[in-house]
Amino acid sequence: MATATVSISTLCATFGTHCAISHNPKSQFSQPFNFNRVSSHSYNLTFSPRLPLSPLPKSTESAVAQTETGSTDPEPAQIVPAQPPSWEPGLFAVVMVGSRQYIVHPGRWIVVQRLKGANVNDKIALHKVLLVGTDTSCYIGKPIVTNAVVYATVEEQGLDPKVIVFKYKKKKHYRRTIGHRQPNTRLRINSIMGYENYPKVTMDDLKSEDSQTEDSQS
């Protein structure tokens, strides 16, 4: 199971970077709302970088082959055609990284506070998953969804754009100028796993409850 997830995640990563038909890489949620917000009680973030894996050349070749028109000869049976792994529609998770919470979709990237000791192309497992949702159902973590993991790859360890910290007191001849660039890490989310065995809430429960309350009231 572990090897299967790892291979799927590398396929996903290479597919996203090499193929032109990748999804829009910017997550619509995390881009404007990545501020330091009220955080919660302290939980130890278990952070397990694994050995960096080189991208599989076979999958990139087959990915390119798929984008071309179907006039080429059928590939030999060894090469597995690279397809984007199918998730449940509308799958998302809320994960807590660096004491900030993010809404996370598989295949998109997020920018988090700098993770010390993570090099580029490291695999990261995020264990603090607070909520997993799909189009029809919702796994609400109290406080976390047990055994749920979000796998991500470190794409880049960069710096935020510079902000100028300008301290000024009027009429007192005091001004200080400091430039500051906050270090950050960009993570590409590969997959969300391990939430299936958790009690979930679905739309059907809502509807059945509504009908029950309406019957009781009427």
Next chain:
Amino acid sequence: MNRIKRGYIARKRRTKIRLFTSSFRGAHSRLTRTITQQKIKALVSAHRDRDRKKRDFRGLWISRINAVIRENPKVYYIYSNVIYNIYTRQLLLNRKIVAQIAILKENCIFMIANDIIKTKNPPRRYFGKV
């Protein structure tokens, strides 16, 4: 003492400030003395508003959560109930996430509200004076 002309020292300093202020309106991007003043005001505002931004967004999220939660016509839900129940039921979601979910995935927020709120108040059908 030798005679020293000031040359273009002041001009070099002021062009950098002028570049910063280049998109400001009217005299604030044209006149040298106002340019220096406006740059100072702009930087001070930016510094102060970086802290204000955190407060402003939290208020925005609270308003949004309140608005969406009250929409539910069947049950009597309000923001204070939601937050109280989030804390008592030991969910760790913060207001930013709940507000985003409320806007973009309405089913999810109602599922969460249903799951955590156990209130016996009936829905308000009559909005006048009691």
